[in-house]
Amino acid sequence: MTEKPYEDIPGTFVFDADRSREGYWLNQFCISLRLEKNRQAFRDDPEAHMSRFAMSEEQKQAVRDRDWNRLLELGGNIYYTSKLAAFDGIVFQDLAAMMSHMSRDDYRKMMVDGGRPIEGNRYKSEWEKK
């Protein structure tokens, strides 16, 4: 209902109220993994632990698939979904590589060389031209 001036930024989900509402239980599931007792429960029986949170079937499937971008698309926020990644032993930089479809080494090299440049990455229109 509200104008979203940030919708034209490429490769970016701005976590606003609409996303927050959609992702509510997905994010609450992810943050549950902050505590060891919940990590143990998820290790022991992933489906049982997931079922404690009112996630949609799509969200559950994205968790099963560890489809990191899909999780964001379905309302997940990176600070929550990264707790699922931490559960899997994935460090943040490798998670970032996966989300941007790069190999671990290529991503790491890109960062050491100064990061992903801003030129060409400000507007969706710039990506569509590629």
Add this chain to the structure above:
Amino acid sequence: MTEKPYEDIPGTFVFDADRSREGYWLNQFCISLRLEKNRQAFRDDPEAHMSRFAMSEEQKQAVRDRDWNRLLELGGNIYYTSKLAAFDGIVFQDLAAMMSHMSRDDYRKMMVDGGRPIEGNRYKSEWEKK
């Protein structure tokens, strides 16, 4: 450390940060009685339930004594302490009567007649003259 312009109001504890800090565990104890399982625990073993909260011995004694004004003096807030009164089956109006040292009927009559008047009740100095 902060000026308190409200300290000259008679018969009144303004629940500020200093009181809140002092009364923290007392108030947390009182609010625990909001839930039936805690009310049952307090019914079953008052001392054991109280010991779950880091109250001072003075605060615990004021709870045991149901010394309603003392509870406020020790950092309790009326919305918390009234939950202890509710536990005892005391309605709010009767609690107010007790705190202002009036019989139930006298207090009730005072209210029906228009309440405690503001005249003579604005400043501590007015009470000291009495």
Add this chain to the structure above:
Amino acid sequence: MARITAGIACSHVPAIGVAMDKGITDEPYWQPVFKGFEFSRKWNEENKPDVVFLVYNDHCTAFDSSIIPTFAIGCAAEFTPADEGFGPRPVPVVKGHQKLASHIAQSVILDEFDLTIMNEMEVDHGLTVPLSVMYGDRKPGDDWGTLVIPLAVNVVQYPAPTANRCYNLGKAIRRAIDSYPEDLNVHIYGTGGMSHQLQSERAGLINAEWDQNFMDMLVNEPDKARQIDHIEFLRETGSEGIEMVMWLVMRGALDEKVTEVHRHYHVPASNTAVGHLILENHG
């Protein structure tokens, strides 16, 4: 476009809820209190809002001492009536308007009000009693007949937000609602008050003259009303009279000039002076 058509001020004395829940509103003690609500219920039926934006305070129910937000807006799908120590009130679950609530939250934060967003929250008598006043008897399975966006204001731990801040928040809420594209009739409630002190040796304080002046000022000279400072509320209207800052949020959200279509004032309900206003926007 969404628009605010009216503002309602209303004390939220728990005993009013208890009297309704026990069905004793015809007793001589309660009859004059409820007599003054008869017009309101009829008026409310004739001016049905789609959404009520309800400004109230939590009385150490949903919030314990661990966290004290100055302004907390409820963005959840629903809000369950809380157990305040003697079982929850037998009234319906309160349904929210999530999209409008989020829109208001976003707009008001960008307008530089520092809200806390609540995505789960129980609600106490501060919210349910004014609904009972306006909507009459409703049982747990019923519908309240309106969606509700709760705004909980800290008035328990000193300092509450100033009257001026509350008034300006009302203005920001108005701008937010005015910019919402869906056609919605919105009422805004300011609850709590009027003069009362629930604690210690000055318990039972009532200042009827002050209360009536405040209502006059709120209706006709809100720029004066918003300058009342905390010490005046505390001294003149009792330690719990500070709840009246919440009436300023309601008033700020209305037009500069409003029509007072109803006023009701009665002492006492339990320990409290009951005050009630219905103000219509001209817009």
Add this chain to the structure above:
Amino acid sequence: MARITAGIACSHVPAIGVAMDKGITDEPYWQPVFKGFEFSRKWNEENKPDVVFLVYNDHCTAFDSSIIPTFAIGCAAEFTPADEGFGPRPVPVVKGHQKLASHIAQSVILDEFDLTIMNEMEVDHGLTVPLSVMYGDRKPGDDWGTLVIPLAVNVVQYPAPTANRCYNLGKAIRRAIDSYPEDLNVHIYGTGGMSHQLQSERAGLINAEWDQNFMDMLVNEPDKARQIDHIEFLRETGSEGIEMVMWLVMRGALDEKVTEVHRHYHVPASNTAVGHLILENHG
């Protein structure tokens, strides 16, 4: 009287904490990051504050989705480092200054900032990494060497408070600290940033030129810096670059003119551009 003598800006990249906790700060990857902190630790030793007012954000650790305060001030006696998913950081418990924290909370609320008061709160890397940067290695049984008042800012769910609002909050914090009667040397930290995006296909975005301009502007033209809007932060500095609004709180609490005694900028630490400033008040 209490006085703010310096402001420190500092990224709070979790990997910086991990590098210290694992003792790998001499590795070629980390050496240039930590090289830039050598001056800071020496300076900090020579300018020891009694209290650090630390502006940071919680990364979905102490606050889950159920409650999202815009500004939450920590008034507890102590704050425990949180388990963020792989066990808590092996660093000391953070001790608060309850009286000063409450004084600031009261003053700032009466100044019409709508704080949430936290009387219990765990703290994550957003708070502990800047302390590690300035105080060096400390083990769980140690003392941090300072008392800390945490201020958690929502930068996770859009909208964060505006840069302008943050700057003005800094001014209000300054007024509050200036009016505290005890002699205390206070440092204020603005943490987070600089450019970084942790999510989705644009992850790894860095905008070094923007970052350097921002530091110049923050130091010398804060009235310009506080006009930067959310869309510029999001577009130019990545979705997580919005954390830089917290640097504005720090800057608002300082004098109009400050001396930049140290600047450090390095890319990368993990996914992030590391930025760091030490600014001294002339007062």
